[in-house]
Amino acid sequence: MKIGIIGAGNIGGNLTRRLTALGHDVSVANSRGPETLRALAEETGATAVRAEDAARGAEIVVVTVPLKAVPDLPSDLLAEAAEGVAVIDTGNYYPQRDGRIAAIEDEGLTESRWTERHLGHPVIKAFNGTYAQDILDRHRPAGDPERIALPVAGDDAAAKAKVRALIEQLGFDTVDSGGIDDSWRQQPGTPVYGLRAGAEAVTKALAEASPQRPADFRA
Ligand SMILES: NC(=O)c1ccc[n+]([C@@H]2O[C@H](COP(=O)([O-])OP(=O)(O)OC[C@H]3O[C@@H](n4cnc5c(N)ncnc54)[C@H](OP(=O)(O)O)[C@@H]3O)[C@@H](O)[C@H]2O)c1
Secondary structure (H helix, E strand, O other): OEEEEEOOOHHHHHHHHHHHHOOOEEEEEOOOOHHHHHHHHHHHOOEEOOHHHOOOOOOEEEEOOOHHHHHHOOOOOOOOOOOOOEEEEOOOOOHHHHOOOHHHHOOOOOHHHHHHHHHOOOOEEOOOOOOHHHHHHOOOOOOOOOOOEEEEEEOOHHHHHHHHHHHHHHOOEEEEOOOHHHHHHHOOOOOOOOOOOOHHHHHHHHHOOOOOOOHHHOO
8 A cells, every 4th residue: 555654753763664564655754855764765665755745646644743743744735645545643732842732722622633624634543642662562463462452533434444454454453432523532641542452441441531631731
């Protein structure tokens, strides 16, 4: 599958490693330009591109930049993506890093709703509570008792199904965590955030979340 990854840091870099290892055709971009991604491209066989070219022809696009950088992404980022493209948002709002975002703090928008408004395209929230290193170290075959599950939220059923299938191929079970308006259940500070457990425990943790933003994650 053709996959575009925007952001080549902890999460973007490790997704590039695993998705290329699985045989996907990956284009990866950062803010400084493809010449700064030569080592990652050589290591993985991914194609380093400019952010404006990363989604071209892609069936899945991963946006994995700090939240504060989302408004800086090219406005036509997804214009040349494949029809029906699924956009994965791995983002979290950390006010200490991202600055105060009033729409999240005051209006109560979920982080992913805020991001999709900037992108002008629905997103699927996934990987936001997954340690980047776990993408490399904790994948397991289906049925393995140690296989962990990741929550996946989104409003577009077809896109969500495509993303869940990809995550399962990457070596993780998935739990449908509802729509984007429900995705506060997996935001920073919730019981499922950073939880390394199977589907049953992930489902329970999602149910136990409180809609109130924890003080540590408010500005
Ligand atoms: N780290 C984790 O374990 C983890 C886990 C789950 C979720 N997350 C979330 O996932 C997101 C990414 O986290 P991360 O730790 O992978 O970040 P990171 O290591 O800081 O990497 C960020 C990447 O985004 C790129 N970037 C920044 N602005 C950009 C722009 N305008 N256009 C294109 N690329 C841009 C950076 O490129 P340059 O280096 O060229 O600026 C860099 O490659 C965050 O919201 C984070 O909270 C992180």
